[in-house]
Amino acid sequence: MNRYWDWGFFFEIMPRILQGAVNTIMAALGGYALAVIGGLLVALLLFALKPSAQIVESSATLRMKRILTFIIKEIIEFIRSTPLLIQVFFIFYVGPQFGITLSPWTAGLIAISLHYTAYLSEVFRGGLEAVPKGQWEASISLSLSPMHTFFRIITPQAIIPSIGGLGNYLIGIFKDTPMLSAIALAEMMFMANAIGGEHYRYTEPYTMVGLIFLIISLPMAGFIRAFERFVRRRMGLA
Amino acid sequence: MPYSAFLADRLPAYLTGVLTTIELTILSIVLAVIVALIMGLMRLSKNPFVTGIAYCYIEFFRGTSLYVQVFWVYFVLPIFGVTLNPFVAGFTAVGLNIGAYGAELVRGAILSVPKGQYEAAYALSMSDFQRMRRIILPQALPIMLPPWGNLLIELLKGTAICAMIGVVELTFQAKQINSSTFLSAQAFGTSLILYYMLARFGITPFMRWLEKFTARRMGRSA
Numbered sequence: 001m002n003r004y005w006d007w008g009f010f011f012e013i014m015p016r017i018l019q020g021a022v023n024t025i026m027a028a029l030g031g032y033a034l035a036v037i038g039g040l041l042v043a044l045l046l047f048a049l050k051p052s053a054q055i056v057e058s059s060a061t062l063r064m065k066r067i068l069t070f071i072i073k074e075i076i077e078f079i080r081s082t083p084l085l086i087q088v089f090f091i092f093y094v095g096p097q098f099g100i101t102l103s104p105w106t107a108g109l110i111a112i113s114l115h116y117t118a119y120l121s122e123v124f125r126g127g128l129e130a131v132p133k134g135q136w137e138a139s140i141s142l143s144l145s146p147m148h149t150f151f152r153i154i155t156p157q158a159i160i161p162s163i164g165g166l167g168n169y170l171i172g173i174f175k176d177t178p179m180l181s182a183i184a185l186a187e188m189m190f191m192a193n194a195i196g197g198e199h200y201r202y203t204e205p206y207t208m209v210g211l212i213f214l215i216i217s218l219p220m221a222g223f224i225r226a227f228e229r230f231v232r233r234r235m236g237l238a
Numbered sequence: 239m240p241y242s243a244f245l246a247d248r249l250p251a252y253l254t255g256v257l258t259t260i261e262l263t264i265l266s267i268v269l270a271v272i273v274a275l276i277m278g279l280m281r282l283s284k285n286p287f288v289t290g291i292a293y294c295y296i297e298f299f300r301g302t303s304l305y306v307q308v309f310w311v312y313f314v315l316p317i318f319g320v321t322l323n324p325f326v327a328g329f330t331a332v333g334l335n336i337g338a339y340g341a342e343l344v345r346g347a348i349l350s351v352p353k354g355q356y357e358a359a360y361a362l363s364m365s366d367f368q369r370m371r372r373i374i375l376p377q378a379l380p381i382m383l384p385p386w387g388n389l390l391i392e393l394l395k396g397t398a399i400c401a402m403i404g405v406v407e408l409t410f411q412a413k414q415i416n417s418s419t420f421l422s423a424q425a426f427g428t429s430l431i432l433y434y435m436l437a438r439f440g441i442t443p444f445m446r447w448l449e450k451f452t453a454r455r456m457g458r459s460a
Contacts, residue, residue, distance in 0.1 A: 004317060081391050081437035082430045083398035086409055090430065093422035178305035182402060189305060202313035210310060213302040221301075 010204045013195050017208050020191035025216075027108060027187055028174040034113035035173065036166070039120025046072060046121070047128050079118035085179050087111045092183040108180040116173050123169065127162035128154065160231060167224030171217050178209075188212060244424045248415050255411035256432055262325070262397040262407055263436075266333040270393060273337025278344025279370070292341065299338030304396050307331045312403040328400030336393045340386065347382035348374055380452045387445035391437050398433070408432060 049065045049072075051057065057065075079087070091114075092107035102110070131154050139149035178189035192205035280292035299307065312327040322330065351374050359369040401409035412429035416422050 077438070078430075078434055081395070082433045083395040083409065085398045085401070086412060086426055086429055086433065089409075089413065089416070090422070090426040093416060093426065097420070097422050175303040176305075178303050179399075181305075189303075189309070192309075196313065202309075203317055206306060206310045206314055210302045210306045213306060214298065217301045218297065 005203060006201070009199070009201060010208065013205055014208065016191050016195060017188055017205060017212070020186060020188035020209075021212050023185065024174070024177045024187040024189075027105075027112065027177045027180060027185065028170075031109050031112035031116060031177075032170055032173050034109065035116035035120050035169075038113060038117030039122075039124050042072065042076070042117060042121035043124035043128060046125055076118045076121060079115060080122075084111065084115045084176055085182060087115055088179055088183055104180065104183045104185040107183060108185045112173060112176065112180065115176075116169055119169050119172075120166065123162050123165035124158070126165070127158035127160075130161045131157045156235070160228075160235060160237065163224070163228045163231060167221070167228070170224070171220055174217060174220075175213060239421070241424060244419070244421060245428065248419075248425075248428070251411045251415060252408070252428060252432060255406065255408035255429075256436070258325075258405065258407040259394075259397055259409075259433075259436065260440075262329045262332070262400060262405065263394050265329040266336065266393055266397060267390060269330065269333025270336040270340050270389075273334060274340025274344050277337065277341035278348065281341060281345045282348060296338045296341050299335050300342075304332065304335045305399050305402070307335055308399050308403060324400065324403045324405045328397065328403060328405045332393060332396045332400070336389060336396065339389055339392070343382045343385050343389065344378070347378035350381055351377045376456065380449065380456055383445065383449045383452060387442065387449075390441050390445065394433065394437055394441060 046069060049069045051062060051065065088108060088111040091111045092102060092104065095102045095107070135153055135157065136149065139153050144153070177187055180187055181190035181193060184190065188209045192202075192209045195205045196202040277292045277295055280288050281296065283289050283292075308328060308331040311322065311331040312324060315322060315327070355373055355377065356369065359373045364373070397407065398409040400407055401413065404410070408429050412425050416425035419425060
């Protein structure tokens with residue numbers, strides 16, 4: 001047995017790490033799906049809270065809208081600038097203090113999807129704001145209904161500039177799932193820690209986890225770029 | 239126990255934690271900036287070997303999780319004879335990781351300096367080094383500063399992971415306080431607020447100031 005590297009041990013622990021990898025992927029995809037929904041809702045809410053161009057609103061309504069926008073933006077800023085690790089701890093440990101016990105999966109998914117909701121809402125908001133105002137005006141002059149305008153005219157154009165950011169955060173959420181090992185969710189890093197503790201060999205498990213991250217995230221980055229090009233072409237852009 | 243009593247009781251522990259977090263952050267920033275500059279410039283080299291090294295470095299650190307990198311530096315390097323204490327391992331891993339992201343910002347900013355500037359510097363027969371140092375980098379700096387602000391907040395958040403290898407910083411203190419008092423909402427809530435304050439009243443104003451400062455140095459009013 002080599003002091004630095006042991007291939008036998010490497011292959012012996014592989015099934016357990018791969019089992020963890022399945023959980024990692026599930027946590028990442030689950031959290032991401034929730035975050036996409038949440039981010040879209042928050043972005044739509046912020047969009048709806050913008051002063052209307054078509055209806056004249058009372059000053060009370062406008063003030064209400066401004067205050068709500070301020071609060072939502074401040075919450076997003078707070079979530080974005082505090083560590084996910086503590087958010088995970090917070091959600092996992094605060095429940096029992098008030099008699100609600102969350103499983104690591106529930107707490108982990110809530111924490112990670114909340115964190116990325118904050119990021120994705122900004123991506124969606126940016127996408128919506130990138131659509132030129134003239135598109136709204138053109139839709140009004142064609143007497144399309146607001147719903148129709150929003151879903152058939154604005155949203156498709158808002159998606160394209162969002163794809164890059166959405167893809168980056170998919171990779172980001174995937175790389176952040178090891179934080180969930182801190183509350184004993186049995187993902188890759190948790191398995192690696194457990195194996196390291198049992199055999200007192202850390203090189204192989206940690207290296208394998210790193211390699212699996214590379215194997216998944218590098219092709220994913222390429223895939224996202226290809227997808228963005230595909231959508232652009234489908235939309236008749238460049 | 240009211241929150242004020244909790245805070246009065248635990249404030250010293252939190253403050254030592256904040257201090258360690260600030261130390262970690264500053265050291266990581268220094269390392270990240272150095273790494274980002276070197277790797278960003280190497281990435282633009284004409285020599286394919288040099289570019290390849292930078293490319294591998296950037297893709298490796300961006301492709302794997304910071305969490306794994308912190309553990310790797312702390313637990314695996316000792317086997318190869320490099321034993322680092324948790325503090326050093328922590329800021330090294332965070333700095334190297336953020337440096338890889340920063341390298342891309344440096345590269346992008348340098349590429350967005352207009353080509354005429356290169357030609358003008360060439361026409362004035364400046365050496366490559368002079369051109370980079372006196373013409374290109376000063377113009378790339380204001381372009382890359384705004385995204386660096388976001389990156390530094392990511393860096394601050396990244397230092398929280400150092401708690402997992404036993405660096406006694408803010409997250410670690412919060413965990414300790416949580417397990418000794420069982421007041422989770424207060425323990426973690428306070429640390430969340432402290433992190434937020436560090437980001438909002440530390441890093442953000444500093445970057446604003448830096449943006450203004452470089453804009454003034456460049457002769458542009460901000």
